[in-house]
Amino acid sequence: MTDLKGAIVECVPNFSEGRDPHIIRSIANEIGSIRNVKVLDIHSDSDHNRSVVTFAGRPNAVADAAVAGVRAASRLIDLNRHTGVHPRLGAADVVPLVPIRNIDMDACVALARSVAKRVWNDLGIPTYLYGEAALRKDRKRLEKVRLGGFEQLKGLVKGDPSKAPDNGGPQLHPTAGATIIGARYPLIAYNVDLGPEDLEAAKSVARNIRESNGGLPGVKALGLHLESKSCVQVSTNITRPDLTSPFQVFDKIREEAEKRGLTVLRSELVGLMPAEAAISSVRHAMLFEKFDEGRIIEFNL
């Protein structure tokens, strides 16, 4: 597959190691050694015993780096010796590919499926496809694919064809398990802090903005109490920033908060957002009829 001009894909693999910094660093180094790929963030959690590496670059380079990351994880992590509260199925557990720029979801799905084939063919690790890249309806949701994780699934896959990997198998890899590879839309983790400390009001705001209650398209939301900051928070995931911009989430939270006597204290972005989400936020905040990347000097160079 030749790379689309100017296309950028993000990849956010989850690895089943969050305690040994040398192992995490080694995996990230293998990923970062691929030309035209840049590691943007590494986040480790020792309770989960799990790390998330965020990287991005040209599509084919990202595919190479994803395979390199799975290879490194399979060499360094033995799931039989792994403990942690987070469910997991593989040393490289989940590998989502995200279209960021000049590439559509169909192309990202094709990329994810090619990565899944290579992980089985080159590394002998069975793979499942999830999200937009799922080959079976019941494998769209990650939770459904992962089931009881490595320990349960390694006994099941041989006897139950409904549990069979999409590539390879029938049994899991003895130490690396299986890797769940897929494509999804960019996800923006965005929080709004509110005062005063009224948790019930924050929960009520969250209920009113989340998609599952008829709120904003592609928005998940939770009301939380933040003891260290003496405030409450509406913590959101924006799973479809192409449908709902971060500003629209802010504006709706502010409106619902004010109805309940709460005031917006500040916003917080966890990680990064694509430029398009910032651009559409400007468009919505300032009532532009037309405003796109073509109006930003740097994007014209």
Place this chain on the structure above:
Amino acid sequence: MTDLKGAIVECVPNFSEGRDPHIIRSIANEIGSIRNVKVLDIHSDSDHNRSVVTFAGRPNAVADAAVAGVRAASRLIDLNRHTGVHPRLGAADVVPLVPIRNIDMDACVALARSVAKRVWNDLGIPTYLYGEAALRKDRKRLEKVRLGGFEQLKGLVKGDPSKAPDNGGPQLHPTAGATIIGARYPLIAYNVDLGPEDLEAAKSVARNIRESNGGLPGVKALGLHLESKSCVQVSTNITRPDLTSPFQVFDKIREEAEKRGLTVLRSELVGLMPAEAAISSVRHAMLFEKFDEGRIIEFNL
């Protein structure tokens, strides 16, 4: 001078020809033929008989392209045969350099001064320095330098040392006059349409937001009636987007408009804005404590 890493400079030369599309196209082609420079916009006005070419790129390439543009204009335009309502002093009349990215004003000033020297040394066209690049206090403002334009100034420069060009002279070039070269901050032309059609209210809003009346730093504003759109407008120039973001201008106009019974209908950007202006607009609109280019995926690649 070696180019600063990742530095981008914009240049917005004004040429004294707005009627003959071949001449304007030829000048823009000369500019665009320089490697590492891109022509972003060409705007011609036949009443003014004047064209504005917007281009940007690496600093040294922009300097080369600016000299190439002045050379082409001096070959194609004879000021003695020029008519038009806009004051002008040169075939290439004004050449402002604007720091866009990874370059500070001091470096842009140095660049403008080197362009001004080359235009005299290489092309025999005298140059004045204005804006941040002015060598004399009384030449900071463009209007002061341009005075009565080509016809008046060509008689004066020989006899009056206070009118002498900063490079070259004493007399002006017989057909190309002189070129006023300088450095300035990015200027954003941003308009907000308001309803209903109450011109006095729009003028009052404009008065209240402009810097000269104690309003927003670096903001100029006019209240206008737009007959074709059946609305009024506050038309602004944001001359210091590093001090006042476009969202802050929008927000203040909205606040002042609502006090006078007006509603914001829509926003309009004339031309382009630097990414930093969009980023700071998001920061202000969404009450982010921290939000910069580092949080945009594309700017990390």
